Amino acid sequence: MPSAAVDDYLKTIYHHTEWQTAHITPSQLATELGLAPSTVTEMVQKLAAQGLVSHRPYGPIALTAEGEKRAAAIVRRHRLIETWLVREFAYAWDEVHDEAEVLEHTISDRLLEGISTRLGHPRFDPHGDAIPDAEGRVDRSAFVRLDEAAAGHTGQVLRVSDRDPALLRALEQAGIDVGHTVTVTAADAVRVDGGRELTLPDGAAAAVWLTA
Structure with a gap:
């Protein structure tokens, strides 16, 4: 199996459970990767045979310890590169993925570690996702997704999903990016850094995570 294909599967499975607890299902994995369910089923069986995932027919998919280690390594690469592009080459956060x-x-690996050293071994990428260290460890604060936060909740923006570049641009324009403080005033409205109330762009509440 091509190494890049394996890494893409493992990375997608890893990412699915970073900000919620439910394991990914084969149909969700197929949707995330834009592949036919039959293709994904075949690949998951191969990954299971290699000891990288655990899976039973029609059940959810979980990374094994070995799969988690390999997934964390490729996630580390991806997020360090995103951070490098933003800091060193003035890419916008919606352009790096x-x-x-x-x-x-x-x-x-040598260049990757050189990038990490030059950047001061960052813990988070431009979207607030944790960058695993060389051993695969991550440090993540307790969190709540904005659409699940009660009215009146105030928290710092920990993470913004990078799935939709247009939404990233809209959120940045509204000042809702990593590090800013948000107070939830309604299901579709917030105050940013104590300022005036803003109506959230469509889809934003499900794409922003705050400190719990």
Whole structure:
């Protein structure tokens, strides 16, 4: 199996459970990867045979210890590259994902560690996702997704999903990016850093995580 394909599967499974607890199902994995369910089923069986995932027919998919280690390594590559592109090459946070998807499979371990050293070994990428260290460990604060936070809840923006570049741009324009303080005033409205009330862009409440 091509290494890049394996890494993409493991990375997607890893990412699914970072900000919620339910394991990914084969149909969800197929949707995330944009592949036919039959293709995903075949690949998951191969990953299970390699000891990288645990899975029973029609059940959810979980990473094994070995799968978690390999997934964390490729996630580390992706997020360090995103951070590098933003800090060193003035990329916007909505521009880095596709570049990192290509570069994560091509740069050497030596260059990756050089990038980490140059950046001061960052703990989080531009979207607030934790960057695993060289041993695969991450440090993540307790969190709540904005659409699940009660009215009156105040928290710092920990993470913004990078799935939709247009939404990232809209959130940045509204000042709702990592590190800012948000107070939930209604299901679709917030105050940012104590300022005036803002109506959230469509889809934003499900794409922003706050400190719990």
